[in-house]
Amino acid sequence: MEIHVVQKILKANDEIGQTLRERFHAAGTTTINLMSAPGSGKTSLLEATIRSLGLELRIAVVEGDPDTTRDAERIAPLGVPVTQINTAGGCHLEAHLVQRAIAGFDLESLDLLFIENVGNLVCPAEFDLGETKRVALMSVPEGHDKPAKYSKLFRKVDLVVLNKVDLLPYVDFDLGQLRCDLAKLNPSLRLIQVSCRTGEGLPEWYQWLCDLVSGP
Amino acid sequence: MEIHVVQKILKANDEIGQTLRERFHAAGTTTINLMSAPGSGKTSLLEATIRSLGLELRIAVVEGDPDTTRDAERIAPLGVPVTQINTAGGCHLEAHLVQRAIAGFDLESLDLLFIENVGNLVCPAEFDLGETKRVALMSVPEGHDKPAKYSKLFRKVDLVVLNKVDLLPYVDFDLGQLRCDLAKLNPSLRLIQVSCRTGEGLPEWYQWLCDLVSGP
Numbered sequence: 058m059e060i061h062v063v064q065k066i067l068k069a070n071d072e073i074g075q076t077l078r079e080r081f082h083a084a085g086t087t088t089i090n091l092m093s094a095p096g097s098g099k100t101s102l103l104e105a106t107i108r109s110l111g112l113e114l115r116i117a118v119v120e121g122d123p124d125t126t127r128d129a130e131r132i133a134p135l136g137v138p139v140t141q142i143n144t145a146g147g148c149h150l151e152a153h154l155v156q157r158a159i160a161g162f163d164l165e166s167l168d169l170l171f172i173e174n175v176g177n178l179v180c181p182a183e184f185d186l187g188e189t190k191r192v193a194l195m196s197v198p199e200g201h202d203k204p205a206k207y208s209k210l211f212r213k214v215d216l217v218v219l220n221k222v223d224l225l226p227y228v229d230f231d232l233g234q235l236r237c238d239l240a241k242l243n244p245s246l247r248l249i250q251v252s253c254r255t256g257e258g259l260p261e262w263y264q265w266l267c268d269l270v271s272g273p
Numbered sequence: 274m275e276i277h278v279v280q281k282i283l284k285a286n287d288e289i290g291q292t293l294r295e296r297f298h299a300a301g302t303t304t305i306n307l308m309s310a311p312g313s314g315k316t317s318l319l320e321a322t323i324r325s326l327g328l329e330l331r332i333a334v335v336e337g338d339p340d341t342t343r344d345a346e347r348i349a350p351l352g353v354p355v356t357q358i359n360t361a362g363g364c365h366l367e368a369h370l371v372q373r374a375i376a377g378f379d380l381e382s383l384d385l386l387f388i389e390n391v392g393n394l395v396c397p398a399e400f401d402l403g404e405t406k407r408v409a410l411m412s413v414p415e416g417h418d419k420p421a422k423y424s425k426l427f428r429k430v431d432l433v434v435l436n437k438v439d440l441l442p443y444v445d446f447d448l449g450q451l452r453c454d455l456a457k458l459n460p461s462l463r464l465i466q467v468s469c470r471t472g473e474g475l476p477e478w479y480q481w482l483c484d485l486v487s488g489p
């Protein structure tokens with residue numbers, strides 16, 4: 058019974074996700090579903106990205122959180138359109154929430170839409186939001202073992218960004234083991250190492266985004 | 274429909290949780306439901322705790338993870354009984370899983386049972402595991418804003434342990450804001466600051482556990 062209902066929810070979500078995907082495609086908007094554990098630095102990555110690419114690309118953001126509008130309050134001063142979704146304790150974003158959140162956006166005037174998912178390495182993996190690409194952010198102090206432990210999510214992403222590499226000297230983090238675990242999940246999965254605090258590695262992330270927006 | 278089913282799951286869970294609570298109480302076993310984001314250091318905290326209190330108290334551990342047995346493999350060499358629950362992608366532990374996991378434990382011979390929940394700040398909050406106390410672990414690099422953002426979980430815990438305080442010099446972390454946010458959620462909520470890496474603050478956590486086990 059339980060599984061039956063969950064499947065029905067997923068099916069309904071996938072249908073809306075597909076509708077969104079067609080809308081984004083028709084509008085020429087590249088969309089990133091950004092997923093991570095709580096506190097990996099999703100909002101910091103978006104702040105840095107908007108500061109660096111905000112003149113070059115027309116960017117908008119959808120923020121997902123169980124509670125508070127703190128993330129949207131950090132993005133709004135950067136001058137890009139932003140909508141906060143509060144899931145009222147819900148553990149992931151669903152396509153119908155994104156559909157409502159973008160109702161006020163003029164998609165045709167946007168190059169790049171970031172959807173910052175709820176901080177959670179389990180539940181968001183299941184829900185298609187119509188995104189062009191899925192990006193998993195992880196951070197050095199969380200430890201290298203997260204992709205192996207939360208394999209369902211990492212198996213489904215197009216890119217892994219490892220944040221807070223400036224903390225590598227102060228923690229035990231096995232980059233070799235991380236690469237090995239990621240290769241087991243998906244041999245073609247790319248890893249970009251960055252620090253939003255020092256700026257290290259961010260140009261590689263910006264280049265990945267620009268290549269994506271300009272298309273093949 | 275969806276909500277109805279979820280409520281039924283929660284009700285069934287609470288009934289098993291209550292049964293477990295009575296069993297733990299009858300056996301004289303103090304039980305800790307340890308919850309945090311992925312990578313806050315739950316297993317490191319347990320490793321340190323078993324090393325320090327393992328002669329004084331009879332300890333056992335239930336490990337919850339979506340995938341892998343890595344956490345149980347870290348605990349087992351310390352010589353305490355440990356069972357790994359793999360939730361097969363599931364985002365939280367439920368009482369019936371704990372019930373099965375402790376089937377092999379002689380509860381009467383245990384003082385302290387740790388249940389390490391799945392790394393997730395959303396879903397575990399809803400599920401009673403029959404625990405004596407709920408402890409939320411957070412870590413400095415995650416940022417001070419997690420209790421405000423994941424208020425449902427932090428509102429329901431008996432203690433917050435802040436790990437990785439050795440990283441305070443290298444990140445932006447507002448301890449005053451954290452205290453303020455916690456006080457808003459629950460004015461009597463205690464905060465213990467530790468570093469599992471340097472050992473700083475851990476004696477306060479050990480004392481809290483020993484007081485709990487010895488009772489009022």
